[in-house]
Amino acid sequence: MVAKSKKGTLTKQNIINAAKQLFYENGYNKTGIQDIADYANVKLGTITYYFKKKDDMISDIYNTFFMALYDYVSEASEKDLNLYTKYCFTLVLYYNAILSDPHNTLLYYEVLVKDVDNGGRLSITKTLNRSCLDFLNKSYTDEDLDVIAMAEFGSRKELFINYYEREIEFGKDQMCFYFVKTLFRLMDLDGDMIQNTIKQAFDFLKNKNPEHIRFLV
Numbered sequence: 501m502v503a504k505s506k507k508g509t510l511t512k513q514n515i516i517n518a519a520k521q522l523f524y525e526n527g528y529n530k531t532g533i534q535d536i537a538d539y540a541n542v543k544l545g546t547i548t549y550y551f552k553k554k555d556d557m558i559s560d561i562y563n564t565f566f567m568a569l570y571d572y573v574s575e576a577s578e579k580d581l582n583l584y585t586k587y588c589f590t591l592v593l594y595y596n597a598i599l600s601d602p603h604n605t606l607l608y609y610e611v612l613v614k615d616v617d618n619g620g621r622l623s624i625t626k627t628l629n630r631s632c633l634d635f636l637n638k639s640y641t642d643e644d645l646d647v648i649a650m651a652e653f654g655s656r657k658e659l660f661i662n663y664y665e666r667e668i669e670f671g672k673d674q675m676c677f678y679f680v681k682t683l684f685r686l687m688d689l690d691g692d693m694i695q696n697t698i699k700q701a702f703d704f705l706k707n708k709n710p711e712h713i714r715f716l717v
Contacts, residue, residue, distance in 0.1 A: 512550045515540050516564075519557045524603045524716040528558070528610040555617040563624055565715050569593045572710045583635040584689075585697055587628060591680045592701035597715045599672035604715045609664040612657045622649045633687060648686045655682050673702065 518540035522531040533554055537544045551557050570590045573581065581589065598604045610616075626645045633640050656679055662668045663675055670678070677698055684694045 511542065511546065515542065515547055515550055516557065516560060519554075520561060520716045523561075523607050527603075527606045528554075528614070528616065555620075558611055559617045559620045561716070562621060565597075565713070566590065566594055566624075568713050569597075569710065572713060573704070576708045576710070577704070584632050585700070587632050588680060588684070588694075588697045589701040589704050591683070592676050592698065592705055593710065595676040595679050596672065596705055596709075597713075599675055601715070605664065607716065609660065612660055622653060625649045625652065629683075629687060636689070638688065648683075652683045652686055676702075 515536065519531070519536045522535055522539055526535075531554070533547055534544055536554075536557075537547045540547075551560070570586060573586050573589045573593070577586075577589075598608045626649045629648055630640075630645055659668075659675065659678060659682075663670055680698055680701070681694055685691070
């Protein structure tokens with residue numbers, strides 16, 4: 501049973517590695533499940549056993565990448581960071597990695613335009629936001645969490661599409677700043693606290709950029 505479980509884990513990781521390589525080279529729209537199966541050298545049925553659709557692979561890639569960055573922030577910081585600060589630092593690292601590589605940026609753009617697995621990723625966002633608000637002793641309702649997640653997604657989508665299509669002339673650091681600031685302002689956090697924490701996050705990025713943790717390849 502252990503050997504079978506290990507084989508299954510390796511097969512799933514092989515599929516994800518193939519998907520990441522093809523998403524990096526060709527983007528989301530030009531990568532099909534059969535392409536991934538061929539690249540991973542597995543049958544199409546093996547792919548659908550682990551991932552019902554291409555969108556599920558996207559969610560796995562996004563969430564695994566984010567949590568790897570979160571763990572890195574916890575380990576690499578020279579002092580203990582509270583939950584809110586770690587969340588902020590991780591968001592800055594996350595968006596910086598996406599915006600620093602045109603291949604990453606293309607995938608992120610295509611996924612946003614198509615609202616790929618929006619519901620699943622909104623669920624993760626709500627979970628993280630809830631933890632942050634609980635830590636800061638902020639009162640909220642489940643409806644508040646829904647609205648914050650949906651409003652943040654809509655704002656980020658609009659900003660990113662306009663940034664990618666060159667409708668706005670922001671640099672990548674500016675985009676990172678606005679993505680993170682918008683989220684925390686929607687959570688009704690203090691403006692000065694947000695500004696200071698994001699500045700610390702960029703200082704952390706400058707000194708401890710985790711280049712070994714890749715979004716795709």
